Amino acid sequence: GESVGLHLPTLSVQEGDNSIINCAYSNSASDYFIWYKQESGKGPQFIIDIRSNMDKRQGQRVTVLLNKTVKHLSLQIAATQPGDSAVYFCPAGGTSYGKLTFGQGTILTVHP
Amino acid sequence: GAGVSQSPRYKVAKRGQDVALRCDPISGHVSLFWYQQALGQGPEFLTYFQNEAQLDKSGLPSDRFFAERPEGSVSTLKIQRTQQEDSAVYLCASSGRTSFHEQFFGPGTRLTVL
Numbered sequence: 314g315e316s317v318g319l320h321l322p323t324l325s326v327q328e329g330d331n332s333i334i335n336c337a338y339s340n341s342a343s344d345y346f347i348w349y350k351q352e353s354g355k356g357p358q359f360i361i362d363i364r365s366n367m368d369k370r371q372g373q374r375v376t377v378l379l380n381k382t383v384k385h386l387s388l389q390i391a392a393t394q395p396g397d398s399a400v401y402f403c404p405a406g407g408t409s410y411g412k413l414t415f416g417q418g419t420i421l422t423v424h425p
Numbered sequence: 426g427a428g429v430s431q432s433p434r435y436k437v438a439k440r441g442q443d444v445a446l447r448c449d450p451i452s453g454h455v456s457l458f459w460y461q462q463a464l465g466q467g468p469e470f471l472t473y474f475q476n477e478a479q480l481d482k483s484g485l486p487s488d489r490f491f492a493e494r495p496e497g498s499v500s501t502l503k504i505q506r507t508q509q510e511d512s513a514v515y516l517c518a519s520s521g522r523t524s525f526h527e528q529f530f531g532p533g534t535r536l537t538v539l
Contacts (some may be wrong), residue, residue: 347526356429356516356530357468402467410456411525412481415467 323420332390334419336403339384343406346379348388350399351418357402360388390421398423427451429531431517437537438507446502446534450519457500458528459492460516468516474500507538 326332338346344365349357363370363377363386370377376389386403400420404413430449438444450457455476460468461484471490473481476497485492489508494500504511514535518528 345526354532356518356533357528358530359527362526400467404467406526408481409525410473410475410480411520411528412458412470412473413460413468413526413528414470415460417465418467 322417323422325422325424326393328393328395328423328425330393332393332397332421332423334388334390334401334421336386336388336419337384338386338403338405340405341381341384345406346377346386347404347406347413348375348377348386349402349404349415350397351402352399357415360401393421393423395423395425397421429517429519429529431515431531431534433534434532435535435537437539439539440507440509442507443503443505444507444536446504446515446536448500448502448517448531450498450500450517451521451529452498454519454521454529455497456520456525456528457494458518458520459500459502460518461486462514462516462533464513471502471515504536507536509538512536512538 345362347362348360351357361372374391378387400418402415402418404415432447457474459471462468470484472492474494489505491503514533516533518530520528
């Protein structure tokens with residue numbers, strides 16, 4: 314079935330530090346694993362995805378790691394900035410047309 | 426280019442009133458989704474359209490909720506006889522043919538039912 318679980322629902326870091334947001338998942342059949350962020354007052358925004366046959370993917374200041382053995386997904390943000398303050402979700406997929414199941418999310422607060 | 430837009434951004438309704446929420450997706454996007462987001466929670470799926478066809482409405486909480494996308498572009502979510510528990514942010518998202526899980530969200534409509 315589809316479910317998402319997030320460790321540590323809140324995370325506070327200092328500006329310039331690296332951040333790691335973790336996510337456990339149950340649906341191993343997903344072709345992709347996905348991260349979204351949602352800033353206050355805005356809709357969610359796609360950050361990055363990783364195919365299920367990969368274990369690492371890098372974007373701009375972000376890296377996603379996938380460990381299918383333990384069903385664990387993480388998002389690493391380098392040199393975290395105040396603009397990174399948001400709620401981060403790792404929604405579960407599972408349908409052919411992209412229906413997302415979000416869960417509660419992790420609140421990241423970056424202190425200047 | 427323009428992103429997904431939603432109107433109105435805020436709506437206050439008295440209990441029992443009908444409301445209509447509009448979504449303008451990104452031009453050319455085949456897929457359109459509606460989600461409901463309660464305060465402090467993640468978005469929850471309501472319904473999905475592929476062009477004008479409503480292929481999944483499993484998330485609509487009651488028969489008071491109705492969505493349409495008659496010409497395969499603009500969509501309207503209608504809530505009849507609003508209740509206080511309908512108070513939430515209603516989010517619309519669209520996606521293209523090649524990456525269904527990369528959805529582009531609008532800013533949402535915040536509905537408050539008094």
